[in-house]
Amino acid sequence: MKQLHQNIKGRGSSDNPVNRFEGNYIDYNLDEETGEKPNPKTKLIRDHTKEIISYNTSPDIPFNAGLNVYRGCEHGCIYCYARPFHEYLGFSVGLDFETKIMVKYKAPELLRKTFNSPKWKPQVIAMSGITDCYQPIERKLLITRKCLEVLAEFRNPVGIITKNHLITRDIDLLKELNEYNCVSTTISVTSLDNKITEVMEPRTSRPYRRLKAIEKLANAGIPVGVNVAPIIQGLTDHECADILKSAADAGATRASFIIVRLPFKVKDLFEEWLQQNFPDRKDKVLNKIKDMRGGKLYEAEFGKRMRGEGNFANQIRDLFKVQTKRLGLNNDHVRLTTEHFISSSGKQLQLFT
Numbered sequence: 001m002k003q004l005h006q007n008i009k010g011r012g013s014s015d016n017p018v019n020r021f022e023g024n025y026i027d028y029n030l031d032e033e034t035g036e037k038p039n040p041k042t043k044l045i046r047d048h049t050k051e052i053i054s055y056n057t058s059p060d061i062p063f064n065a066g067l068n069v070y071r072g073c074e075h076g077c078i079y080c081y082a083r084p085f086h087e088y089l090g091f092s093v094g095l096d097f098e099t100k101i102m103v104k105y106k107a108p109e110l111l112r113k114t115f116n117s118p119k120w121k122p123q124v125i126a127m128s129g130i131t132d133c134y135q136p137i138e139r140k141l142l143i144t145r146k147c148l149e150v151l152a153e154f155r156n157p158v159g160i161i162t163k164n165h166l167i168t169r170d171i172d173l174l175k176e177l178n179e180y181n182c183v184s185t186t187i188s189v190t191s192l193d194n195k196i197t198e199v200m201e202p203r204t205s206r207p208y209r210r211l212k213a214i215e216k217l218a219n220a221g222i223p224v225g226v227n228v229a230p231i232i233q234g235l236t237d238h239e240c241a242d243i244l245k246s247a248a249d250a251g252a253t254r255a256s257f258i259i260v261r262l263p264f265k266v267k268d269l270f271e272e273w274l275q276q277n278f279p280d281r282k283d284k285v286l287n288k289i290k291d292m293r294g295g296k297l298y299e300a301e302f303g304k305r306m307r308g309e310g311n312f313a314n315q316i317r318d319l320f321k322v323q324t325k326r327l328g329l330n331n332d333h334v335r336l337t338t339e340h341f342i343s344s345s346g347k348q349l350q351l352f353t
Contacts, residue, residue, distance in 0.1 A: 040099055042074055044137065047102040052110035053125065058302060063159065066129040067111070069143045071102035073131040075163060077201040078273045079230055081261040082130045093265045098203075101137060108146035115154045115344070122338035124157045134164035136203055148173040157182040157336035161227060163189075165205040165213045174222045184334035186256070187214050188227040189243050191236045199277050211250045218251025223334045225254035231316060232260045233288030234281055240316065241323055248327040255329040257320055259292060259308040267297045288312065 054066045072086055076098040083093040091100050104110070114120055127133045133144040151158050152173050160167065160183070167174075167185065177183035191197050192207045205213070217224040226247035231237050244255055262270050274282040286297065292308030293299040299308070307313055324330040 040095065042098075042137065043100050044103050045100060047071060047104045049104055050110070052104065052107050053114055054129075056129070061129070063124060063126040063129065065123050066126045067107070067133075067147065067158075068128070068130045069104045069107040069133055069147060070131050070135060070137070071104075072097050072100055074098055074101065074135045074137060075132055075201055075204045077163075077204065079200070079232065079260050079262065079266065079270055081263055081266065083266050083269070084264040085130060087264075094269060101135075103137070103141065103143070105141075105143065107143050108150050111147055111150045112154075115150065115156060118344070122156055122341040124159055124336050124338075125151070127158055127160045128162055132162050132164060133160065134162040134166040136164075138164075139166060139169075145170050145173065148177070151182070152176045154342050155180045155182055155340040157338060159184045159186070159334075159336070161186040161188060163187070163201065163204040163210065165209040168213050168216045171216065171220050171222070174217070175220055178222050180340040181335075181337045182340065184223045184225070184336060185217055186225045186227050187211075187217075187247075187252075188229050189247065190228070190230065190232075191239055192242055192246065193236075193239070196236065200273075211246055214247055214250040214252050218253075224252055225256065225331075225334075226252045226329070227256045227258070228320075229256070229258035230260035231257055232285065233292065233312060234285035235278065237288075237316070240319060244320075244323045244327055244329060248329055252329060254331040254334070255320065255324050255327075257316065258306050259313065259316070260289060261305055262289070262298045263300065264298075270297075 052067060054068070056064055056066060071089065072091070073080065073082065080097070083097045086093060086097045086100075089102065091097065127144070127147070133147075138144050148158070148170055155177070158177065162185075167187075174183050174185065187210050189207060189210050190201065194206055197204065197207060204210075214224050214226065226243065228240055228243050231240065240257070247255065271282070271286065274285060278285070289297055292310050292313050293304075294309065299305055307317065
């Protein structure tokens with residue numbers, strides 16, 4: 001039997017598995033929302049990328065252009081599908097993903113350069129498509145905020161998804177963008193149970209703080225939705241209706257969901273995490289995931305990887321259809337516009353998304 005690692009306070013993973021493909025480091029130890037410090041310490045590594053916009057070709061992702069100012073994420077969500085991206089950088093999907101954060105310090109400068117280029121075609125940019133732009137280090141680095149300043153200056157539309165209440169710090173810029181119909185926001189809520197979130201996603205904002213973020217954004221007139229993601233069968237799926245009701249009460253006007261995805265070695269991390277924290281539910285959870293994944297823990301096929309398949313997947317879809325309509329969360333899409341984009345010549349372009 002595999003020996004289990006001890007839980008590490010403030011971290012999702014307690015293991016650092018070998019990279020499947022087998023700069024300077026800066027010590028940076030930030031307080032969590034609770035005031036406690038994680039161990040091991042976070043190391044920030046300068047990312048020397050020269051291009052700040054990445055482009056998506058996946059048919060089941062609703063955006064083409066993405067902006068990720070950080071690679072790796074201190075939130076430490078044990079289920080995070082982005083963990084394997086860290087292996088391409090020579091790191092592990094485990095603790096490395098949470099503690100060795102690649103930082104694009106020049107992101108605002110590169111974004112400005114992109115917008116000033118005659119090659120740029122104004123379009124919606126998604127922030128946090130891979131890792132959260134409001135993870136704890138953003139509180140002091142302010143890179144996301146500086147990027148929002150550039151987006152507001154050029155009036156380029158942006159969609160933001162986050163698990164962190166820190167987004168409310170930037171309401172002033174979000175309001176400025178919203179004057180030109182250039183922003184939409186989404187808050188991800190996985191569970192309303194603090195005991196689960198504390199071990200499953202240890203450095204995210206607690207559930208009540210995320211709901212408070214929805215309320216603050218809605219009160220500021222900023223379009224905000226809730227993403228119930230990921231839904232983990234046998235662990236959090238029973239909370240879907242309550243999450244939707246709480247989000248609607250807070251002011252959300254739309255909702256979406258994603259079934260848990262466990263690519264590559266994330267499967268192993270997740271299994272060990274279940275054994276450590278919910279051993280009595282482990283088999284039930286894994287079997288239910290397999291029921292929606294054709295007998296596997298992960299299905300990479302477009303159209304199935306986000307929503308799953310089979311009876312249980314259909315039940316979740318039906319529940320969402322009924323509940324979102326009942327709660328007024330069925331405003332599926334916020335139509336953002338590029339008509340107010342300010343080009344390098346200072347002229348607004350008459351382009352629409």
